[in-house]
Structure formats: structure tokens, C-alpha cells
Amino acid sequence: MDPFEHQDYQPESPRARTASMNVLSQLLMVFGVAALLATMFTAWTPLGLVPSNLAAQLVEIFWGAGGQSDSGLPQPTPRPRPLIGILAGHSGGADPGAVCPDGLTEVSINLDVATRVKEKLTASGFDVDLLEEFDARLDGYQAMLLVAVHADSCAYIDDNASGFKVAAATNIEDSRATRLSACLSDRYGRVTGLRYHIGSVSAHMTGYHVFGRIDLLTAAAIIEVGFMNLDRQILTQQPDLLAEGIAQGVLCYIYNEDASGGG
Numbered sequence: 537m538d539p540f541e542h543q544d545y546q547p548e549s550p551r552a553r554t555a556s557m558n559v560l561s562q563l564l565m566v567f568g569v570a571a572l573l574a575t576m577f578t579a580w581t582p583l584g585l586v587p588s589n590l591a592a593q594l595v596e597i598f599w600g601a602g603g604q605s606d607s608g609l610p611q612p613t614p615r616p617r618p619l620i621g622i623l624a625g626h627s628g629g630a631d632p633g634a635v636c637p638d639g640l641t642e643v644s645i646n647l648d649v650a651t652r653v654k655e656k657l658t659a660s661g662f663d664v665d666l667l668e669e670f671d672a673r674l675d676g677y678q679a680m681l682l683v684a685v686h687a688d689s690c691a692y693i694d695d696n697a698s699g700f701k702v703a704a705a706t707n708i709e710d711s712r713a714t715r716l717s718a719c720l721s722d723r724y725g726r727v728t729g730l731r732y733h734i735g736s737v738s739a740h741m742t743g744y745h746v747f748g749r750i751d752l753l754t755a756a757a758i759i760e761v762g763f764m765n766l767d768r769q770i771l772t773q774q775p776d777l778l779a780e781g782i783a784q785g786v787l788c789y790i791y792n793e794d795a796s797g798g799g
């Protein structure tokens with residue numbers, strides 16, 4: 537929130553009124569002196585030798601060029617917009633992640649969804665970096681938060697292998713990454729209708745290599761957006777819905793919204 541936008545109107549205090557009256561009387565005195573000098577010069581010298589802008593010059597000498605009102609007030613400095621990192625899993629490398637028998641790759645899903653998340657958060661007024669799996673920028677990466685987007689195996693495991701899961705980075709000691717994770721779980725589940733796939737968060741997720749590279753203060757989480765086998769339809773047909781779920785999860789975290797429904 538910009539503190540300048542929400543300042544209540546304050547009636548002019550007696551002290552401020554006295555100060556402005558002092559300024560006014562000084563101004564009148566300057567003009568008076570200037571007028572007097574101008575008159576004297578005009579009276580004593582032939583017309584035309586007196587600079588016509590003498591009064592203005594005198595005012596300038598007393599008050600400085602341009603006057604006080606334009607240059608004297610402090611201007612609010614524009615603050616940098618909060619930065620968000622969205623990582624498209626397996627992008628930028630040779631490993632496409634999971635691959636289906638017909639050639640559908642995990643990286644294509646991740647990149648599609650991550651790009652849409654970036655667009656949505658940019659539209660919400662944030663600066664967003666779209667990061668690759670082994671992005672050089674990840675070393676000591678400083679941002680308000682980072683979300684890595686992956687998808688689960690295309691192999692048929694069982695009829696239960698459906699849904700999403702989220703894991704918080706363990707690089708950070710406070711609870712921010714856990715809250716980011718809860719926000720993502722809650723909003724992603726609500727928006728997409730996918731259920732949280734309980735009990736399958738692996739060491740692959742919690743020990744995600746990216747978490748060990750970024751700055752300790754960057755809250756981070758990884759989301760597996762669905763299984764490429766049983767959830768194939770929503771992953772390929774509704775990438776915008778998946779992106780909306782992630783974007784809403786990010787905004788839930790940023791605006792400290794309730795995420796008690798998160799898994």
C-alpha cells in the first residue's frame with residue numbers, strides 16, 4: 537500500500553498557518569523592495585537603461601531560480617515491484633521430464649502452464665521471471681517467492697494416480713514456504729477441481745535441487761500439476777485453468793489470505 541494514497545486529510549494546523557503567513561509577509565516585502573528599487577532606478581536614470589525584468593531578477597535573487605514551491609517538496613520515490621519467479625520444470629535442458637508413449641512431454645505441459653501463470657501475475661501488477669530448470673539466475677535467486685511447475689508420470693500406476701501435490705522448500709527456516717505451499721494447495725484444488733494426491737510427496741520434491749540454489753529468504757514451493765496419464769485431459773485441454781489455480785495460490789500467499797483448506 538502506498539502511504540501517500542491513504543493519508544487522511546489534515547486541517548491546516550495553527551503552526552502551519554503561522555508559517556505560511558510568515559512566508560507571505562516575506563514575499564510581500566521582497567516585492568515591495570523590488571518595486572521600490574525599480575521606481576528609484578526609473579526615477580534616477582533615463583528610461584531604457586533599467587532592465588525591464590529587474591523586479592523579477594530581485595525576486596529570483598531572494599528566492600532562487602524557479603521558486604521554492606516546485607523544487608522544495610520531497611517527491612515519493614517509486615518502489616520496485618515485488619518479483620516472482622515461476623520455473624517451468626525441465627525447460628531449457630535436454631531432459632523433457634516424463635514422456636507419454638505418443639510423444640507428449642512433461643516439459644511442454646510445464647512450459648505452457650508456467651507461461652500462463654507469468655502472464656496472469658504480470659497482469660496483476662507483479663514482475664515475473666520465467667525460469668528454466670537449470671537457469672543461471674537461480675544461484676542466490678532473490679524474489680518474494682518462487683514456484684516450480686512440474687507434472688507427474690505418464691505411466692499407468694493405478695486408478696488412484698490422479699491429482700496434484702505441493703511441497704514447500706526446506707531452505708527457509710520460517711513458515712513462509714509452508715504457507716505458500718498451503719495457499720497453492722488450497723487455490724489450485726478449488727480452481728481446477730483436482731484432488732490433492734495424498735501421501736506421494738517424494739524426496740524428489742522436498743529435496744528439489746532448485747531449493748538448494750536460491751537465496752535463503754526466497755520462499756519456494758514445487759507443484760506437480762497432475763498425472764499425465766489419468767489427468768491427461770485437463771493437463772492438455774485446460775492449461776489456462778491450471779495456471780489460474782497457481783496464480784490464485786500465489787496471490788493468496790502475497791495478500792495473506794486464508795488457506796486453511798490447503799492440504
Ligand SMILES: [Zn+2]
Nearest residue numbers: 625633686687
Ligand atoms: Zn518433472
